[in-house]
Amino acid sequence: MEPLSFPYRGRFAPTPSGPLHFGSLVTALASWLEARTHQGQWQLRIEDIDPPREMPGAADQILFTLEAFGLTWDGPVVYQSQRHEAYQHALDQLRAQGRAYPCYCTRKQRQGQSIYLGHCRHQPPPHTHLAPAWRFALEENSLLCWEDQLQGHQAFNFLEIGDPIIRRRDGYWAYQLAVVVDDLEAGMTHLVRGYDLLDSTPWQLALYQALAPEQKPPTYLHLPLIINAQGQKLSKQNHAPAICASRASAHLIQALEYLNQPILAEWASLSVEALLSLAVQHWDRTRLPSGQHFSLLPGQHLE
Ligand SMILES: [Zn+2]
Known part of the structure; x- marks a missing residue:
């Protein structure tokens, strides 16, 4: 872990178009672990600016799932619909x-x-x-x-x-605009998100330069995506299964496997809190696989 010369602020920013699926969990977990290993802040933002695509109740369901998975956030939840x-x-x-x-x-x-x-x-x-x-x-x-x-x-x-x-x-x-305005106002320093947003990044950098030329843009980390057997990104649009809170520890271990982190066999019997605390201790960003897609075959670990 590199020494910190400034506070670390990261976030997870789901769209409430459906329940959290496994692909989103992997992103949330990596982002959370990066923030926690840097003693940083991790904010939650609900990107509810596209009502036609939203599902009633999905935002609350996402908050419930994140809590059940032990991925606690700092400060109040930000709702883009109020911004x-x-x-x-x-x-x-x-x-x-x-x-x-x-x-x-x-x-x-x-x-x-x-x-x-x-x-x-x-x-x-x-x-x-x-x-x-x-x-x-x-x-x-x-x-x-x-x-x-x-x-x-x-x-x-x-x-x-x-x-x-x-x-x-x-x-x-x-x-593009909402994300930059919100990240600027929150003082985000590090964004961990999926590869599908990599080609939005140049627009967001340009918006940063235009709106706040004095402010350093965040550091970006774009994670590979999980694809299904048809080669599609897991998403609400292609009916990726929701993840179940009753299997939180098992899903967290699966997510750590995709992230190529060390996992010990006895972790499977731990509570999410104990599991996450060990995951923080063992987190090694340099082990993350790069590229557009994770190479584990879907179905191998997903039910
Ligand atoms: Zn035109």
Whole structure:
């Protein structure tokens, strides 16, 4: 463990679109263990800014599951649905800087192009009564790069990622803006999250630079994902099974196996508290496997 010259603050930030599944547990556990071995803070944030995708009761169910698994958090739970004013303030700030612009393009006009190279920024559309989406204008000649703690050096340029939406046409806040505003306000220093968010990171770094140029962005660690037998990421969309609190110790051991941590046979009979306390003592970040997917076969350990 490297010496600490500043406090460590991490977080887990699930979307309440369903109960916690095993893939989320692995991410939560790694993030929690990193925070605890650094005597850091670990915050919980519920990313409930997309009501159409949410499932009633899922947020409470996630809190219950994390508690049952011994993954305790510090401070009050932050709900993104209550943070409208902070996001609006950030959008206003970006507009004042000339870094946010309205986009009227429809999905049909985009014709499946996923990278948005600033069409409405360069050719402002004629006035229309339609509500626009708002996009963040990246600096077109800048290279966005970071040293990922697990995946190594990463670099993206504008042509590879384009300008992200920061407020949706339907009025909901977009993920990229909300995450950065919340992480900035909480003073997050270290983010441990899944590989599926690696390509969001350059946008978030650029938003950090625009919103708080004096603040050092967090250190990132992107964990491999767990895939099912069809090669899909475990997710609520493809019906990954919920994890059961009655088997918390067994699931925690499975999660530690994916994370390539040392496990002793007698751990299986321990309470979650005792198990986690040993997991903290033995946690070794350098043993984490890198890459996009964990190599253990799903089904080998999952029921
Ligand atoms: Zn547009």
